[in-house]
Amino acid sequence: MTSIEHPRSTTRVAVDAVKLAELHEAPEILRLVNVWDAVSARLVAQLPGTQAIATAGHSIAASHGYPDGEKIPLDLLIAAIERIVAATDLPVTADLDGGFGDTGETVRRAIGVGVSGANIEDRLRPLDESVAVVRAAIEAGEREGVRFVLNARTDAIVKAGDRPRAESLADAIERGRAYLEAGAQSVFVPGVLDAEDTRTLVDGLGAGKLSVIGLPGALTAAEYEALGVARISYGPMTQNVALTALKRLGESLLADGAIPEDTEKLNDF
Structure with a gap:
C-alpha cells in the first residue's frame, strides 16, 4: 500500500464499534499495543492476538515534533x-486528548476517518464539565449512527499531586461512575495501580469497566485480568521502547558497530 485508502464508511465504522464494545465486554482483558503511525499500526495488526488497534496521542505528537497535551494541530x-x-482492517480506537475544545466535532471528524472508539481525558475538570464532554462524544457518535466506544479517562490518580491515595481513588470512582452513566464504555485510570488499588477501582466501577495502562512497576495483563480489568494499553511506552532500541543501535553504529544479522525487514508496504 503506497497511499491512503478511501476512509471506512460510516456503516463499517458502526460495525467496528460493535466489535470493539464486545472486546471490552469479553471476560478476557483487551490487550492493546499502542501505535503512532502507519508502519507501526501495520506491524502490530499482523501480530497474532491483536484484535484492535489503539493510537497513542503522545507518540503521534512526538513523531511530528510536538509535546503532548493538544499541542499538535487537530x-x-x-x-x-x-x-x-x-x-489495518481492525477496529481503531484513537487517543483524542481532551477533545480539542469541541469534543463532538472532534469525534465526528475521527469517525469520518474510520475511528470507532476513543480515549478522552477529563484533566480533572469540574465533574459536570467532564460529564458534558462524555455526553458530547457519545451524542456525536449517535448522530453518525455509531455506538461510539468511549474509554473515558480520568486523571484522578496520575495528577493527584499530594492528595492522599484514598481520596484520589474515591474521586476516580465518583468520576468514573458518572462517565459510565453518561454512556462511556469503560473508565481509563492511568497510573501505576497495584492489586489493592485495582480491587478498589473494580469494586467501585464494576467488573469489566476499568481500563489501565501498562507501565514499569505495574501488574501484568494477566494479573489485571484476574482482578476484573477490561482493557490494558501502553500509551507512549511502546514508542519509548522503540526509541530506546534505536538509541542503542545508533550508539553501536557510531562506535563502528554493524547492523545485527537477525534484523527483520518490517517496513515494506
Whole structure:
C-alpha cells in the first residue's frame, strides 16, 4: 500500500464499534499495543492476538515534533489517525486528548476517518464539565449512527499531586461512575495501580469497566485480568521502547558497530 485508502464508511465504522464494545465486554482483558503511525499500526495488526488497534496521542505528537497535551494541530492529528486506519482492517480506537475544545466535532471528524472508539481525558475538570464532554462524544457518535466506544479517562490518580491515595481513588470512582452513566464504555485510570488499588477501582466501577495502562512497576495483563480489568494499553511506552532500541543501535553504529544479522525487514508496504 503506497497511499491512503478511501476512509471506512460510516456503516463499517458502526460495525467496528460493535466489535470493539464486545472486546471490552469479553471476560478476557483487551490487550492493546499502542501505535503512532502507519508502519507501526501495520506491524502490530499482523501480530497474532491483536484484535484492535489503539493510537497513542503522545507518540503521534512526538513523531511530528510536538509535546503532548493538544499541542499538535487537530488537522495533523486527524490526518495521522487516517493513515493508521488505512493501514489495518481492525477496529481503531484513537487517543483524542481532551477533545480539542469541541469534543463532538472532534469525534465526528475521527469517525469520518474510520475511528470507532476513543480515549478522552477529563484533566480533572469540574465533574459536570467532564460529564458534558462524555455526553458530547457519545451524542456525536449517535448522530453518525455509531455506538461510539468511549474509554473515558480520568486523571484522578496520575495528577493527584499530594492528595492522599484514598481520596484520589474515591474521586476516580465518583468520576468514573458518572462517565459510565453518561454512556462511556469503560473508565481509563492511568497510573501505576497495584492489586489493592485495582480491587478498589473494580469494586467501585464494576467488573469489566476499568481500563489501565501498562507501565514499569505495574501488574501484568494477566494479573489485571484476574482482578476484573477490561482493557490494558501502553500509551507512549511502546514508542519509548522503540526509541530506546534505536538509541542503542545508533550508539553501536557510531562506535563502528554493524547492523545485527537477525534484523527483520518490517517496513515494506
